Amino acid sequence: MAVLSKPDAKPDARFFRQMLSGHSLLGLTAAFLMYVICVSGTLAVFYKEFWRWEQATATVETMEVNGNRIERAVQNALDELGTTPDSIGIDMPTSDWPRMAISYGDQRRHVALDGSLEGDVQRPWMSFLARLHFALNLPLELGVVIVGIFGVLLTALVVSGFLAHPGILRDAFAWRLHRSRQLQQTDLHNRLSVWAAPFHLLIAITGAILGLAGAISLVSALLLPADESAPAAAEEPASLQRSEAQPLPDFDAIWANFTTRFPDDGVFYLTLTDPMTASQRVELSAIKPDRLYWSQGYQYAADGSFLGAVGGAQASVGGQMQSSLYRLHFGHFGGMPVKILFLLLGATTCVVTATGVNIWLAKRRQRKLPADTIDRLWQVSLWGTLALIPFSAALSLAMAIPPVPVFWAGMLLMALVAWKSGTPAQWAAYLKLASALATFAVPLVHSVRFGSAAWQGGGLVINLLWLALALAWSLFYLLTVDRNIPRLSAGDVAGH
């Protein structure tokens, strides 16, 4: 089977050993947090569907947009606010979030079909999951940078992984799950990491740039002279500043102009700056169907005349590439099919992380080195994460319990107990079962709370996802659990 590599080539064994050692060192440094970032990121691909799922009955779901609906929503927001804010934003309906919501001051409210304001937009569990992914639930300034560093680490792991494996082509399709546990884990780890490497690199590099962007800009500003080519903030002419109140823009004319001029573009955000002043403007942020960048802006004057396009295609190559990182990282560039692809490929990243540590543990055992405590903690990390994420969702839905303490306190508690008690096999078995049960519980709780709305639109997508995961964990539990493992006893918990 060695046709893909020259049989007479003798690689430098010392080089590969050193690479493998470095690869292990990099991987073990951050395995648990890397795994948490991968699992949460894999689920967060469906973040818009999760938003709808969390408030399944909050508002009407429709793609219908007209100038009257927008104008009434803006007027209602201004009336409620009592003052004129610098800007008002409106989330426009898209195929994966067919709702309208208006942001003013520190409020974000759903907008009914007639433009009246409904309840607040609330998504506590999805906020937890998203922040777990991009900031590990730490304060944003710190957490985002730390997660960015994990992106760098993942890039380094992909590169060192390739360099560490001389037989990577020789074993291109090898899948020997009937052999020893170490070989099973090695084959899983190597096959998934080689063939999904473009995805892993894409996620790692885009994640690192998104995470480190702020820190790099800060250092750049500190160390470099000011960029003289950057446009200075334009000062408003005194005549335009807070002159007498003007009527709201002609949203009907703006909408009609836009839909005629750019029929293929999908608006996802509307910004009204300086409302009811002489300088008020409307900017529509739209997705261009054949581009990856985040948005193409279209500016309109208050009377509905088109002022021009900003950002998007008007940006430089670097600007377009920077703006394209988000859709590439989120998997939001091909509708539901690409989201499902990203879910499955994201799952390979989780498996690669898990099997990497499993291989290291198997090697420790082979060398007769102590591994049980680390293995117990690792099983808690693996399966505890998969159990606590749905558990926190069920508690958030059923009793509005904040998910952050549920996840992290639960993880800490399990780690403390696992430190001294049980065996790795026991922890793996019980937590696999707990993951399956907790995942089954989520659509159940959701159905009890939202009734038939739980199985329509975004609720349907997410509840089917939970059910698929629950079935997968159940199958995994039934196929892999060792029926002969002893039960965790009080004595186990008291002290191993």
Next chain:
Amino acid sequence: MTVFYWQHIDPWWAAAAMALMLVGIGLIYRAWRWQKHSGLWPGWLLLALSLTGWTVAGGLWIGLPTGISVLMLLVIIWIAWQGQWPTQATAVNGDTALANRKGAASDRRAVCLRLLTAFPLAAVFALTVTLVLAQAVAAGADRVFTERLAVTLIWAACAVWACTATRPQQPAIVMAAASAAAVLILLLMR
């Protein structure tokens, strides 16, 4: 009114590209499994053609990344389908397959040095060297993106070097010296 992307992928081109992809994977697999050398390069060529097909189907921005994602997943499914799965008769356990590898970084001081080099020092090196080199790029969004991409790639490469170098002091010394020089240049430029 709002549209989404999927309808902009031509299904016929996508289906044709997927068929080419499957044939390509099949040829490469055949080359690997039964040592049929003749199919190897045509296999890779078909994969390249299929990605071209995806590009035609959905454009360079949407079709190509979608095609690459589909390719990765199809190969993994193919591997799992042809693989050897455990059965009652073959359920062997006991980690006896691989030889014992020595040479892991057992010395704690060396491990600490490697980690310190791979993370804080490599970060400083990547940032300072990138900021110097990025001066060659026109200012504005192009430079900003170049800086961000270069920091990520240089840092990752340095982390690999720091963790795999035979002598851990070597990358530490090189990175520290280069960082100091870069900071000096940056200070002179201010």
